[in-house]
Amino acid sequence: MLNLDYICMKHAQQISRNERVLRKALGVLEEDGIYAMFLWLEKNKKNNAPEEKIRRELTDLLNDGGLRELLGVDKFRKDFDEFTEDLLKVASDLERLLLLKRILQRTLTYALYHAGID
Secondary structure, three states: OOOOHHHHHHHHHOOOOOOOHHHHHHHHHHHHHHHHHHHHHHOOOOOOOHHHHHHHHHHHOOOOOOHHHHOOOOOOOOOOOHHHHHHHHHHOOHHHHHHHHHHHHHHHOOOOHHHHHH
16 A cells, blocks of 8 residues: 555655745645646746756656556656646546645645744
8 A cells, every 4th residue: 555645755855945935836736726836836947946946856756656656647757848748647537636636735735844844
């Protein structure tokens, strides 16, 4: 059995500690959805800005071996256009889409708490 909370904790500890960006990303995710959050992160990325780092780290989370299988994707690709194609595969199944949202929410929430203790 896959321990999703463990995976979320493990990756949250590696995510950028930029509280402003974490709060904004979590807010966009909760209000507007997964796709909107990744669009926001991509739109606001600059040379190694926190938004770019968080998007990379969330992509690493999604590429965790057990999650890929659970979400029905071979690999979440780094290139943004290809990444959105991978998201479309997940979005075609409502249960997988809702699972993905819960995983992202939990990970960003844990990362936000980590940012508060640094």
